[in-house]
Amino acid sequence: MTSLLSYGSYIPYHRLRRSDMQAALGASGGRGSRAVASYDEDVVSMAVEAGSAALRGQRCLPERLYFATSFPPYLDKTNAAVVHAALGLDRATLAVDMAGSPRSVIGALLAASEARVPALAVVADIRTGLPGSSDEREGGDAAAAFLFGRGTSETPELATVLAFASTTEEFLERWRTPGEKASHTWEERFAEHVYRPLAEEAFTTSLKAADLAPGQIDHLVVSGLAARAVRQFAQASGVRPEAVVDNLADRIGNPGAAQPGVLLAAALDRAGAGENVALVHLADGASALLMRTTEHLLSRRSPTGVLGQVDGSHGELSYTAFLTWRGMLDREPPRRPEPDPPAAPPTRRSAGYKLAFQAARCDACGAVNVPPGRVCFACSAADQMSQRSLRDTPATVATFTVDRLAFTPSPPMVAVVVDFDGGGRFRCELADATPADVRIGLRVGLTFRRLLTADGVHNYFWKARPLHEDGTRL
Amino acid sequence: MASRGICDRVAIVGMGCTAFGEHWDRGTDDLLVEAVGTATQSTSVAIDDVDAFWLGTYMSGVSGLTLSRPLRIRDKPVSRVENMCATGSEALRGAAYAVASGAYDIAMAVGVEKLKDSGYSGLTRQSIPGDGTGGTLGTTTAPANFSLLAPAYGRKYGVDEDQLKEVFTRIAWKNHKNGSRNPRAQFRREVTRETIACSPLVAGSLGVFDCSGVSDGAAAAIVVRAEDAYRYTKRPLFVKALSFVSGAADGNVDPGYDFTTFPEVAASAREAYRQAGVSDPRAQIAMAEVHDCFTVTELVLMEDLGFAPRGTAWKDVLAGTFDLDGALPVNPDGGLKAFGHPVGASGLRMLYECWLQLRDEAPDERRIASTGKTMGLTHNLGGGPGECVSFVSIVGTERS
Numbered sequence: 001m002t003s004l005l006s007y008g009s010y011i012p013y014h015r016l017r018r019s020d021m022q023a024a025l026g027a028s029g030g031r032g033s034r035a036v037a038s039y040d041e042d043v044v045s046m047a048v049e050a051g052s053a054a055l056r057g058q059r060c061l062p063e064r065l066y067f068a069t070s071f072p073p074y075l076d077k078t079n080a081a082v083v084h085a086a087l088g089l090d091r092a093t094l095a096v097d098m099a100g101s102p103r104s105v106i107g108a109l110l111a112a113s114e115a116r117v118p119a120l121a122v123v124a125d126i127r128t129g130l131p132g133s134s135d136e137r138e139g140g141d142a143a144a145a146f147l148f149g150r151g152t153s154e155t156p157e158l159a160t161v162l163a164f165a166s167t168t169e170e171f172l173e174r175w176r177t178p179g180e181k182a183s184h185t186w187e188e189r190f191a192e193h194v195y196r197p198l199a200e201e202a203f204t205t206s207l208k209a210a211d212l213a214p215g216q217i218d219h220l221v222v223s224g225l226a227a228r229a230v231r232q233f234a235q236a237s238g239v240r241p242e243a244v245v246d247n248l249a250d251r252i253g254n255p256g257a258a259q260p261g262v263l264l265a266a267a268l269d270r271a272g273a274g275e276n277v278a279l280v281h282l283a284d285g286a287s288a289l290l291m292r293t294t295e296h297l298l299s300r301r302s303p304t305g306v307l308g309q310v311d312g313s314h315g316e317l318s319y320t321a322f323l324t325w326r327g328m329l330d331r332e333p334p335r336r337p338e339p340d341p342p343a344a345p346p347t348r349r350s351a352g353y354k355l356a357f358q359a360a361r362c363d364a365c366g367a368v369n370v371p372p373g374r375v376c377f378a379c380s381a382a383d384q385m386s387q388r389s390l391r392d393t394p395a396t397v398a399t400f401t402v403d404r405l406a407f408t409p410s411p412p413m414v415a416v417v418v419d420f421d422g423g424g425r426f427r428c429e430l431a432d433a434t435p436a437d438v439r440i441g442l443r444v445g446l447t448f449r450r451l452l453t454a455d456g457v458h459n460y461f462w463k464a465r466p467l468h469e470d471g472t473r474l
Numbered sequence: 475m476a477s478r479g480i481c482d483r484v485a486i487v488g489m490g491c492t493a494f495g496e497h498w499d500r501g502t503d504d505l506l507v508e509a510v511g512t513a514t515q516s517t518s519v520a521i522d523d524v525d526a527f528w529l530g531t532y533m534s535g536v537s538g539l540t541l542s543r544p545l546r547i548r549d550k551p552v553s554r555v556e557n558m559c560a561t562g563s564e565a566l567r568g569a570a571y572a573v574a575s576g577a578y579d580i581a582m583a584v585g586v587e588k589l590k591d592s593g594y595s596g597l598t599r600q601s602i603p604g605d606g607t608g609g610t611l612g613t614t615t616a617p618a619n620f621s622l623l624a625p626a627y628g629r630k631y632g633v634d635e636d637q638l639k640e641v642f643t644r645i646a647w648k649n650h651k652n653g654s655r656n657p658r659a660q661f662r663r664e665v666t667r668e669t670i671a672c673s674p675l676v677a678g679s680l681g682v683f684d685c686s687g688v689s690d691g692a693a694a695a696i697v698v699r700a701e702d703a704y705r706y707t708k709r710p711l712f713v714k715a716l717s718f719v720s721g722a723a724d725g726n727v728d729p730g731y732d733f734t735t736f737p738e739v740a741a742s743a744r745e746a747y748r749q750a751g752v753s754d755p756r757a758q759i760a761m762a763e764v765h766d767c768f769t770v771t772e773l774v775l776m777e778d779l780g781f782a783p784r785g786t787a788w789k790d791v792l793a794g795t796f797d798l799d800g801a802l803p804v805n806p807d808g809g810l811k812a813f814g815h816p817v818g819a820s821g822l823r824m825l826y827e828c829w830l831q832l833r834d835e836a837p838d839e840r841r842i843a844s845t846g847k848t849m850g851l852t853h854n855l856g857g858g859p860g861e862c863v864s865f866v867s868i869v870g871t872e873r874s
Contacts, residue, residue, distance in 0.1 A: 337598050342606030350605040370727060371607065377724040399626040399733045401678035403618035405596070415614045417622060417860075419729040427726045427860075429613060440629055451606065451613070459606040 002113060002148045003157035004291065005060055008053025008302065009265040010046050010124075010143040011252055011309040012037045013432035013465075014317040018137050024319040025132050034253030035310075036317055037141035039325040039409040040431060040449040043069040043124035044079050045460065046143035048086040048448040050261075051122045053302065054145035055087060056392060060155040062120035062147060065095040068108035070257045071126045072099040073450070073458050075178070082460060083122060085355035086448050088389050102225055102257040103283035106166070109146065109260070110289075113161050118149030125256035127225075128326050129182040136182075138227065140253025144261030156296040159268065159277065161289065162212070165205035167198040168285035174225060181328070188228045195229035196236070199286040203237060203278070206288035210276075214238030217290075218275035219267040221245045223260040224282030233280065245270075251310050262306060269305035273298060312468075315432060325409055334407045341457035352387060357446060357462050359424050360385035368424035390446065394467060395420040397442040402435040414438050418464050431463040443467045477717075479749030480574040482873045485703035485710040486695050488517030491826040494691035494813040495660040502534045502588040503544035509692035509819075510545055510584060517706045519696050521545065525578035527552040530565030530585040532817035533598070541584055558856025559765065560718070561585060562693065562821030563865035567716050569697045579698065585823075586692035587816030595688055597817070614677075617685050619858035620768040621678030626733035627774065631785035639679055641788045642769035643671045646683045648797055649766060649805050653812020655840040658823075660689045660814040684769040689814025693822035695829075700873055709833040714849060715749035715868040717742045725860020738864040739778035739855065746866035747780070750849065751874075755780045756802055759868075760847035761831050763824035765855040766809040776804070779853060779866070803842045806831060821865065824852035832871050848872045 014037075018030030037046060047067055055061070065087075067080035084095035098104040098111075105123045112121035124143035129135025151157030173191045176183040185191075199222075207214065220243050222234040227249075234244045245267045247254070255262060260281045267277050273295040280288045304312070323329035352358040353371045360372030363386055367378035370390065375382045395418035403413040414430040416438060430438055431447055444464040451459045490512030492505050514521050529541040529552055538552025557564040562585030569581035592598055597616065628638050647667050653659035665683060673681035696706075703710035721738040725731035743755070752758050764779065766772040776787035781802055782795070790796065796804035807813070807827035810820060828850035830836040849870040856863040 335594055336596070337594060340601045340604070343603035346603060346605040350607065354605055354607050367728075377722060377727045398729065399622045401614070401618045401621040401625075402675075403614045403621075403677045404674075405615040405617060405676050406613060413614065413618070415618055415622075417726065417733070423729065425727055425729045425731075440625060451608075461607050 002115065003151050003161065004146060004159040005118070005149050005151065005155050005157065006054050006058055006147045006300070007265050007268060008050050008056070008145050009262050009306045009309060010049035010053065011035050011262070011306070012041055012046065012141050014038055014315050016317045016319065016322050021137055021319050030137065032250030034137070035140045035142055035255070036322055036325070037126050038431065040451060040463070042073045042450050042458070043071050043126055043143070044073055044082045045448045045450050046141070047083045047122040047124040047145070050124065050143035050145040051083055051087050051120060052391065054120065054147050058147065058155065060118050060147065060149055060152070061089060063093050063117035064112065064115050064119035065089065065093060066098055066108035066111045066119065066121045067095065068098040068104035068121070068123045068257050069125050070100060070102050070104065072097060082355065085351055086460070088356040088391070101283065103281070105257045105260050106281055106287040110164060112146060113148045115148065118147065121146045121148070123258045123261040125258040127254065127256045131323060131328055133182065138249065138254055140255040142252060142255035142258045142262045144258055144265050146261070156300070157294050158297040158300060159291040159293045161291050162276070163206040163209035163290045164288065165202045165209060166285060166287040167202045169194070169198055170284070188226065191226035192229040192232055195224070195226055195282045195286065196232060199233040199280055199282055202286040202288040203280050206290050210290045212276060212290065215240065216276055217278045218243055219245055219271050219277045221260065221263040221267050221279045222282070223247070223263055223279070225254060225256060226282055229282055233282065239278070248310055266306040268293065268297060269301060269307065271297060315434070321410065336407055339407070339452050339454045341454035342459050354461055356389050357391045358387045359390045361388055366423070368420065368422065370424045370426050390420050390424055392445070393420045393422065395426065395444050395464065397438065397440055397444060398425070399440060400430070400438045416444070416464055418444055429463045431465045433466055437466060477745060479715055480570060481714050481749050481751070482700050482712050483574045484570045484697050485700045485712045486825070486829065486869065487698050487703055487706035487710050488513045488519055488696035489694065489826050489829045490516060491658060491693040491823055492691050493658045494689045494816060494819070494823065496590045497690040498590065502540070502586055505588065505690060505692035506541055506544050506584065506586050509586065509694040510582070513582065513694035513696055517696060519580060519706055521547070524550070524580050524582045524696065526550060526569070526572055526581045528565040528568035528581065528583045529554045530556065530561040530583070530818040530821070532556055532558065532561050532587060534586055534588045534818065557863050559767065559815065559817050560821055560854040560856040560863050560865040561818040562823070563852070563854040563867065564821070566695060566822060566825065566867065567718060569695070570713050570716055573697050573699055579702070581697045582694060583697065583822060584692065584694040585819040585821060587818040588690045589688050589816055590690050597688070616858065617680050617768055618677035620771050621680045622733050623770045623774055623859050624679050630732065630734050633788055635679060637788070639671060641773055641791050642680070642684050643667050644791050645766065645769040645772050646670045646811055649809040649811035652798055652806050652840055653808020655837065656808050656812065659808045659812040660687055661812045680768055680770065686767050686810035687814035689816050691813070691816040691819040691823065693819050693826050695822055695825060709871060711829055711832060711869040711871060712873045713867070714870050715746035715866065717745035717749060718863070718865045719745070720863045721857070721861060723861040731860055733859050735774060736778050736855065736859060736862055736864060738862050739775060739853065742864040742866045743779045746868050750868040752849070752868065755851070756782070758847060759802060759849055759851050760845060761803045761806055761828070761842050762851040762853065763807065763809070763827050764804055764853040766805055766811050767815060767855070771855070772804070775853060779851070798840060799843060806836070806840055806842055821852065821854040824854065825867065825869065828852060828869050832869070
């Protein structure tokens with residue numbers, strides 16, 4: 001097995017209060033909130049955000065990309081290929097989906113950690129259910145990414161994988177046929193009964209392989225959608241109660257396939273050097289992954305971390321907006337023509353710009369051309385361009401407007417003209433912001449989004465998003 | 475290599491213009507027949523005398539057949555032209571240059587647009603297969619694109635939001651007031667400043683009344699050699715300048731562009747003034763019809779057209795300089811604000827007001843003051859800030 005070299009997470013900006021959901025349906029109660037992927041996000045765009053966070057500043061680039069989700073935007077077509085393109089990975093890098101069930105995440109983590117070449121596991125999920133359901137209320141949306149490989153002096157190991165064990169069993173606990181809007185579940189007490197021995201066996205086997213006792217686990221993540229079973233195992237695992245990592249459910253909900261990733265990242269965020277981290281995921285059996293952190297973790301992990309994203313600035317969302325975004329509330333469309341889907345040949349020709357946000361820097365005069373063109377806007381030199389991605393380059397708002405007429409599932413649309421540090425101008429929407437947030441001089445970064453879906457084609461492209469006051473990403 | 479212009483080489487000797495509005499009962503063909511018919515009836519030219527036609531339409535038809543079919547024009551060339559919102563002006567250029575070249579004795583420019591058959595409000599775009607990045611004018615609407623000018627202008631020249639809103643309101647109020655006196659206008663009521671200022675926001679600081687409407691309409695002009703002009707009318711309009719600039723579309727690419735001007739308009743104005751020999755437009759131009767698609771556009775145009783120094787047009791607007799009885803009346807017919815904007819027709823509708831005003835045929839209630847100035851200007855813009863095409867014409871009653 002190889003080692004963990006870096007990781008990143010992504011929690012979308014919007015939060016929906018459970019009490020608001022309950023109140024809208026005439027019920028009372030509801031504690032905390034859930035994270036909600038914006039109308040222009042999906043698991044692919046969130047995977048790009050998490051993947052970017054994991055690869056930011058990395059010299060080691062993955063030669064394999066495993067993408068796990070329970071909610072793939074495409075069938076037949078590889079979703080991971082979009083992530084691959086947006087992350088600007090090499091053409092020789094394999095990108096594959098592990099899609100369909102929340103268990104897929106284990107496959108992605110294991111495949112990446114066991115690969116003989118540097119490999120990135122990206123997990124992302126959007127969870128919802130029928131209005132008023134527990135799945136809708138308790139679900140969440142998020143993404144996380146983990147880069148595995150052999151450590152070097154430039155890219156040291158943050159943690160090593162100690163052991164892995166798994167149990168698999170077929171039983172009817174949670175299921176959904178393709179096209180269904182919501183999952184079916186059996187009684188929770190049944191899940192608790194079935195999962196208990198499966199989780200214990202996987203965990204015990206992994207501990208034995210690593211020659212560890214439960215008491216030596218410093219950080220235990222227990223994940224899975226069967227809440228009772230998860231709670232029960234965390235208590236019965238023999239691990240010290242304070243070592244059990246908070247599942248963040250009260251603040252972001254349970255992001256399904258992404259939950260193990262997000263919580264593993266949260267555990268790594270809080271771990272010290274030389275500590276043992278265990279992940280136990282309950283889904284159609286159970287899987288246990290044990291890791292030990294190194295001294296490099298502390299200096300190289302993101303200062304923001306999962307909790308920074310969970311508790312950082314976020315937007316309150318109304319339940320009706322949530323239902324609209326998830327297609328549960330079919331609202332009157334604007335009296336405008338339907339948008340056109342992107343066409344395949346032009347999209348392929350401009351993939352470097354559209355997906356990886358490659359701009360062209362003029363070799364003759366240095367001007368940055370966005371989108372890349374063949375003739376420089378500044379000096380008219382032709383075909384003397386070098387491509388460079390501005391994905392991670394901050395920018396400043398030059399002017400802006402609030403478009404109350406434009407079609408958007410989240411009106412009004414905030415539109416900005418932004419100038420990148422070091423050159424280049426881009427006109428786009430401002431995501432995760434209200435009209436009150438925008439002003440000339442606002443600092444922004446790029447964010448990968450799904451602009452729209454037309455005729456079954458998802459149109460991915462970039463928007464701007466406010467940066468923190470200190471210049472870091474939200 | 476030089477742009478030489480055709481100052482005083484061709485003249486407009488007949489014009490027609492339909493009423494602009496929601497013509498639910500009339501189609502593109504009806505509008506064309508009426509505009510062409512009134513143009514020929516305004517002078518002693520029969521349609522069979524016309525040697526060549528230029529038809530401007532943005533999206534109401536393709537090819538010259540759009541005109542030759544309804545009018546049963548036989549064995550004549552009809553060129554269909556398109557240049558976004560400057561399409562009507564593009565038709566005039568084609569006709570004027572064709573006559574100036576000597577190729578034809580008589581040419582006709584026709585512009586038409588039938589927008590109200592689409593079922594949508596606002597303009598719809600023709601769909602060209604694309605990569606989904608939307609170009610720079612992609613996802614936002616036209617009012618939003620133009621409203622980008624407002625915060626940039628305010629910030630650069632120290633005009634606060636309330637002052638700017640007052641300026642925009644004044645422009646809308648003026649154009650509606652002028653339009654209320656025009657039987658061809660779509661909106662023929664004065665609108666109070668309070669109504670304008672309090673209208674629901676559409677984009678940025680622009681409210682509903684800061685935006686021009688959507689309408690149907692057509693207009694036509696007959697062009698002959700200048701030396702032949704008096705054979706057809708006692709009061710021809712001589713073409714002094716026709717300038718057109720298609721921008722490099724770099725305003726949304728170049729951080730050097732600051733969204734307080736349309737450089738394409740400034741360039742096309744400079745060229746037009748050069749062709750016409752105008753050195754002080756504010757003093758020499760009797761009236762101007764400009765592309766007030768949005769109130770903020772008209773404000774910025776006043777500076778780009780050289781009617782006011784940079785950063786000062788807002789004061790002129792408030793001072794009434796561009797009112798019907800001001801020093802330089804702008805949009806005395808009511809502009810796009812009162813007429814709506816049937817894309818292919820607007821450029822020629824602007825020319826029609828010059829035709830009426832400079833030849834003393836405008837009705838008394840909206841006639842501009844007699845100042846001895848003989849030149850009028852039309853300005854037609856397509857696209858938006860940072861990425862546009864701009865047309866400027868200057869016409870006059872005197873041939874030098």
